[in-house]
Amino acid sequence: MLYALVIDCFACMSPNLGSTILVGLILLLNAQAFEAMGRMVSEFAGASDIAVAVTFASIFSQLLVIAGGFYKTVTFPLFAWVGHVNSIMYGFSAVAKTYFKSTDSFWVTPPDAIPIHGYTWSSIEFMGAFNTLRTRGVTVVDSLSPPGIGFDIAMLIVLSLAFRVICFV
Numbered sequence: 001m002l003y004a005l006v007i008d009c010f011a012c013m014s015p016n017l018g019s020t021i022l023v024g025l026i027l028l029l030n031a032q033a034f035e036a037m038g039r040m041v042s043e044f045a046g047a048s049d050i051a052v053a054v055t056f057a058s059i060f061s062q063l064l065v066i067a068g069g070f071y072k073t074v075t076f077p078l079f080a081w082v083g084h085v086n087s088i089m090y091g092f093s094a095v096a097k098t099y100f101k102s103t104d105s106f107w108v109t110p111p112d113a114i115p116i117h118g119y120t121w122s123s124i125e126f127m128g129a130f131n132t133l134r135t136r137g138v139t140v141v142d143s144l145s146p147p148g149i150g151f152d153i154a155m156l157i158v159l160s161l162a163f164r165v166i167c168f169v
Contacts, residue, residue, distance in 0.1 A: 019098050026094045026149075029156040033087035034061060036163035043167045064088050083137065087159050093138045094152035100124060102143035 002024075014020040038057050045053030064086045083089060104124040124130065125141045133140055139147050 014099065022098055022149075023095050026091055026098070026153065026156070029153065029160065030087050030091035033156050033160040033163065036160045036167065037061070037087075040163045040167040085159065087156055089138065090152040090155045090159075093140070094149040094156075096133075096138070096140040097147055097149050097152070100130075100141050102141040102146060104141075 014023065038061070041057040041060075042050060042053050045056075064082070065088055102123065102125045123143070125143055130140050141147075
């Protein structure tokens with residue numbers, strides 16, 4: 001929560017205080033899911049192989065952080081499941097949907113334009129980054145069907161609970 005408050009204050013990204021608090025809660029849920037995954041891996045390893053578990057969990061969690069869980073475009077079937085159990089993807093998706101709306105736009109200056117010819121507006125929906133995310137399975141902005149964050153938050157809760165239940169069992 002503190003991270004969201006400080007970063008949003010400095011970057012002026014959040015549209016309002018409610019969005020900042022919501023992002024802080026999303027980051028807390030993301031941390032809980034990762035902590036539950038770490039506990040599950042340590043339970044699988046047992047006390048005798050804790051060093052192996054820590055090594056595996058560190059490598060696996062860093063791969064999840066680096067790749068962000070966007071394995072939808074990877075054709076190797078072994079990695080397809082990773083995108084579904086990665087809280088980074090759901091957390092990032094919820095944060096991005098909180099900050100960006102299809103009504104947002106930005107200035108576009110055509111090549112070789114001079115100020116007398118003016119500027120034009122372009123919808124944020126047509127930015128290359130958002131189109132790339134859409135091909136990877138994350139729709140951040142869509143003017144025809146605005147995406148919600150309910151599914152992402154539900155998946156963060158489900159992942160956290162599932163990892164904890166597996167750990168308990």
